[in-house]
Amino acid sequence: MVEHTTQIRVRYAETDQMAYVYYGVYPQYYEVGRAEWLRRFGLTYRQLEESGVIMPVAEVNMKYLRPAKYDDLLTQKTRVMEIPDKRVTFISEIFNEEGKRLNVGRVTLAFVDAGTMRPCSAPKLLLDTILPYFEDNEGKDTPVDQ
Amino acid sequence: MVEHTTQIRVRYAETDQMAYVYYGVYPQYYEVGRAEWLRRFGLTYRQLEESGVIMPVAEVNMKYLRPAKYDDLLTQKTRVMEIPDKRVTFISEIFNEEGKRLNVGRVTLAFVDAGTMRPCSAPKLLLDTILPYFEDNEGKDTPVDQ
Amino acid sequence: MVEHTTQIRVRYAETDQMAYVYYGVYPQYYEVGRAEWLRRFGLTYRQLEESGVIMPVAEVNMKYLRPAKYDDLLTQKTRVMEIPDKRVTFISEIFNEEGKRLNVGRVTLAFVDAGTMRPCSAPKLLLDTILPYFEDNEGKDTPVDQ
Amino acid sequence: MVEHTTQIRVRYAETDQMAYVYYGVYPQYYEVGRAEWLRRFGLTYRQLEESGVIMPVAEVNMKYLRPAKYDDLLTQKTRVMEIPDKRVTFISEIFNEEGKRLNVGRVTLAFVDAGTMRPCSAPKLLLDTILPYFEDNEGKDTPVDQ
Numbered sequence: 292m293v294e295h296t297t298q299i300r301v302r303y304a305e306t307d308q309m310a311y312v313y314y315g316v317y318p319q320y321y322e323v324g325r326a327e328w329l330r331r332f333g334l335t336y337r338q339l340e341e342s343g344v345i346m347p348v349a350e351v352n353m354k355y356l357r358p359a360k361y362d363d364l365l366t367q368k369t370r371v372m373e374i375p376d377k378r379v380t381f382i383s384e385i386f387n388e389e390g391k392r393l394n395v396g397r398v399t400l401a402f403v404d405a406g407t408m409r410p411c412s413a414p415k416l417l418l419d420t421i422l423p424y425f426e427d428n429e430g431k432d433t434p435v436d437q
Numbered sequence: 438m439v440e441h442t443t444q445i446r447v448r449y450a451e452t453d454q455m456a457y458v459y460y461g462v463y464p465q466y467y468e469v470g471r472a473e474w475l476r477r478f479g480l481t482y483r484q485l486e487e488s489g490v491i492m493p494v495a496e497v498n499m500k501y502l503r504p505a506k507y508d509d510l511l512t513q514k515t516r517v518m519e520i521p522d523k524r525v526t527f528i529s530e531i532f533n534e535e536g537k538r539l540n541v542g543r544v545t546l547a548f549v550d551a552g553t554m555r556p557c558s559a560p561k562l563l564l565d566t567i568l569p570y571f572e573d574n575e576g577k578d579t580p581v582d583q
Numbered sequence: 584m585v586e587h588t589t590q591i592r593v594r595y596a597e598t599d600q601m602a603y604v605y606y607g608v609y610p611q612y613y614e615v616g617r618a619e620w621l622r623r624f625g626l627t628y629r630q631l632e633e634s635g636v637i638m639p640v641a642e643v644n645m646k647y648l649r650p651a652k653y654d655d656l657l658t659q660k661t662r663v664m665e666i667p668d669k670r671v672t673f674i675s676e677i678f679n680e681e682g683k684r685l686n687v688g689r690v691t692l693a694f695v696d697a698g699t700m701r702p703c704s705a706p707k708l709l710l711d712t713i714l715p716y717f718e719d720n721e722g723k724d725t726p727v728d729q
Numbered sequence: 730m731v732e733h734t735t736q737i738r739v740r741y742a743e744t745d746q747m748a749y750v751y752y753g754v755y756p757q758y759y760e761v762g763r764a765e766w767l768r769r770f771g772l773t774y775r776q777l778e779e780s781g782v783i784m785p786v787a788e789v790n791m792k793y794l795r796p797a798k799y800d801d802l803l804t805q806k807t808r809v810m811e812i813p814d815k816r817v818t819f820i821s822e823i824f825n826e827e828g829k830r831l832n833v834g835r836v837t838l839a840f841v842d843a844g845t846m847r848p849c850s851a852p853k854l855l856l857d858t859i860l861p862y863f864e865d866n867e868g869k870d871t872p873v874d875q
Binding site: 449450452453454455456459461507 | 741742744745746747748751753799
């Protein structure tokens with residue numbers, strides 16, 4: 292389990308007339324979490340794309356426990372539980388300023404060769420960068436209950 | 438199973454630099470499907486809100502089978518499988534112009550009393566409107582495989 | 584002046600906690616109006632892109648006269664006032680179901696050669712298609728007051 | 730002229746298939762700039778709303794000079810040129826990491842009493858907070874060329 296924490300300020304644009312963050316906004320938050328998770332390793336999603344691999348989303352699960360509100364400063368914890376192979380799964384947990392858990396998301400992305408548009412394995416650039424961190428954490432993982 | 442079909446034209450705003458519809462846009466499509474599903478019964482989500490019930494989303498599952506592209510005229514089939522009680526679950530299937538299935542979504546909404554902000558049962562206005570249609574369809578349902 | 588009318592149903596996603604359509608949503612509506620304006624001539628923006636011309640936006644002016652609300656069925660009138668040259672300017676007027684004018688937008692797009700990424704003139708494909716309609720309307724134009 | 734600088738990281742969601750930030754995303758960026766401009770004075774837009782004043786947008790002008798791209802870390806300078814009265818106008822300038830100016834926006838918001846839904850003057854809470862800063866800056870302003 293390799294985890295990274297980011298913060299996101301809720302925009303007015305992201306609220307709806309219920310005065311909640313619209314349910315379709317959370318995928319954007321997860322995306323920010325994934326990008327910052329990678330950046331922590333000195334890698335960017337832009338670099339992965341430029342290396343010829345795109346990562347379309349294959350599956351998403353989202354649970355809405357409590358609403359996020361305008362101007363909330365959210366804390367998002369992003370984890371990858373398993374070493375990526377043909378796919379990679381990220382888990383995001385979003386908390387408000389009082390530490391209440393608002394939302395849990397699980398996003399699975401595929402690796403696709405941008406040249407052939409065929410599925411491929413996780414790029415070496417990614418694996419070389421993150422594998423040492425997975426080894427460091429071995430045996431210390433606690434599963435996230437969704 | 439009570440099903441309704443709607444069409445949605447993909448906006449440029451909804452694409453991303455992969456030239457696919459961004460994965461976080463589908464919840465908006467499902468929302469359109471739900472609204473039109475209700476309207477078919479002569480009921481609007483606006484009326485439900487005005488009657489004092491809001492419907493926050495509790496859980497979402499999305500599967501991405503093939504990408505939607507700019508200007509695609511998508512066909513969306515929206516179903517409710519069970520008579521709503523404390524919650525209601527909608528299933529959306531999205532197809533492109535060639536009839537290929539692109540995406541399947543399952544969205545569960547809770548009923549909440551807008552006055553007390555406490556969970557409540559499906560409003561009578563909704564049940565009275567849709568129950569006759571469920572009875573008409575009894576025994577003819579085929580489950581949707583996700 | 585060549586005008587086309589389209590209808591747009593306001594999505595819940597497009598509202599904000601003021602219960603108005605968020606001010607940043609209108610550019611999406613204008614985009615829909617432009618796409619349908621083109622389609623009326625048997626041309627799509629997708630075809631223009633595939634012919635090697637992209638059309639980035641250069642300038643936008645928006646006036647908000649009255650709020651649009653959830654589930655409103657908006658009517659949008661889209662006009663091009665002048666024959667496109669290096670740029671093309673669209674004017675959109677958005678009305679609610681009572682015929683009240685809610686919003687006026689003016690969007691100017693540039694033509695850019697997708698190969699060289701340099702500004703270019705309006706593509707022949709576009710001009711050949713729309714010029715006959717401009718000629719038909721000659722002398723009958725009334726300026727839109729913004 | 731009272732100016733505040735914020736940073737915004739471009740999300741994948743905000744790109745379109747041209748690989749540019751979609752033109753309708755900039756109003757969201759301006760909104761972030763306004764919120765942080767207020768926060769610098771120890772005031773939040775949420776507080777203003779809770780005090781009974783909403784601020785619908787009346788007019789927007791946007792100029793697109795160069796495209797913003799995915800993952801760009803944008804710098805936004807937000808200014809208010811004049812002491813707010815019935816309306817307040819914010820100017821936003823957005824720069825990329827190389828210091829190139831990408832976009833200029835001018836957004837005018839009205840003050841509306843949330844009880845009566847009638848236009849009103851800038852709330853005392855806002856004026857009391859920001860007036861001292863305007864006085865400090867008097868005579869030092871340089872107009873922003875759009």
